[in-house]
Amino acid sequence: MTPKTSRREPGTDGRRSGLAGSLTPRRIAALLLVALALVFIFENTDDTEIRLLVPVVTMPLWVALLGMGVIGALIGALLVARRRR
Template identity: 65%
Template sequence: MSPKTTETGTGTGRKGGTRNPALTPGRIAVLVLAVLALIFIFENTQKTEIRLLIPVVTMPLWTALLGMGVIGALFGAYFMRRRK
């Protein structure tokens, strides 16, 4: 007698045999945009003045761009999570 095996065809163990490949076109697009954003951010290294409501702050432009990118990503993640 041979041992019983169940095979879904993909080896993922999920119901229905759906695959979840690591690199989908959407993930590749997000990765490319993230790399381009980081290149843009780190190419802009000059100092700039930014008004934060009342005070004027002088900081490297890359810091402001990176900070806004992180804040935007957090908002996007929050709203995508609430949508489900």
Template identity: 65%
Template sequence: MSTKASRKGTRVGGRRGGLAGAMTPARVTVLVLAVLALVFIFENTGETEIRLLVPLVTMPLWLALLAMGLIGAVFGAYFMGRRR
């Protein structure tokens, strides 16, 4: 067996293999926050009126929340990418 060959759960080249290496505390936090955001969005399914500059639009509240969440994620990813 070569030095790079490994069994499940053992370290390869100083890194953990499998699921344990992929689940960092930051990723777990983001995953939990995403799940909580989705629960919040889908619990708020009533109709709401939203003014988009001039027109008044009636839409499900979950759709407005989801759209704002996606816009926030895009802006966050853009500014984090510029930071590096």
């Protein structure tokens, strides 16, 4: 009698597929934080004065908050990429 070998169907390697596989707890938390940040940014639409070393710039507060969020995300991405090396 020959031993039975288990044959897997293509694409059934034990991982979840489709939407269930892409929604991990870490990704859900990241999406919630991004949504909260965007709500905070777009609720603050008043003009504000920002000092950039010497010049004073007047701009909507949401532009300044969004700019700082993008800069923070870029720094975080650079740190993660550096850690993986």
